[in-house]
Amino acid sequence: MRTFMINLISFNRFKISPWRWLLTVCFCGLLLVGNSLPAFAVVTQIEEYPGQMLYQSRQSLQDQAGKTWQAIAFKRVHPEGSAIVSLRLISFPGGAALDRTQPLTLTTSLGQTLTAKDISSDISQDTATPANVGEYDIKLALSQLQAEIPLQLTVPTLDGKAVRLSVPTAAIQEWQTLASP
Template sequence: MAAIIWIGSAIVSLRLVGFPSGVEFDRTQPLTLITSMGQTLTAKDISSEISQDTPTPANVAEYDIKSVLPQLQAEIPLHLTLPMVTGSPIELQIPSTAIQEWQKISAR
């Protein structure tokens, strides 16, 4: 699974890419972010906005995290729950160093 932070004029997004034919994101559900302190946040799926001309592949999901980033404490790790079309959600642990980098990039 790869993650990319993208900064546009109105959004800061987290793009997640899984192996083709191995991952199919459920884009009808938001991304759930849970801090190690138990705070739960969600980010809206914006995958349909990636490209207006071609459909987004099933193994790619993009979430608007602009409103979530200021609510995160950079020194507290994060747990992401990625909704899947079939099977259990994928769980990812995000270290505090990654959150610090995301916040630094979004502040530019």
């Protein structure tokens, strides 16, 4: 049987050891299975300083041109118990320059439209926020969304060409979990 396997594997002019062949087949199988499974982000928890917690969810979103954006939902809980829930959107450098005078528009596939105020000036008091980064207060909007209904974000840009980002329902569910008390 072993001789048969070796002859079968070495049908061309290169001989491959049975163990290498088996490892290669297993590796390829894992790649196929691994690539077919959906990727789920995880809510991380960080203690920024005593009594102040930061919860984050990171997602990659595609715009209408196929470019990838990073979306980071934050919940910052202050020592006295107040909480801020925001969404930071980042286009890669050289991408869109965001218009921070306009709100973010959230539109469900059923036509429900909500807005979120730009709070980019709150990101850092020491340095200017880069043009490709925007942060929005989404606490109220998240409470009005149904997690099962896909969402589209419309990001205003300085050139007047709004960018549309598709948000899968899994991301909405994760953001709502992050925002819950």
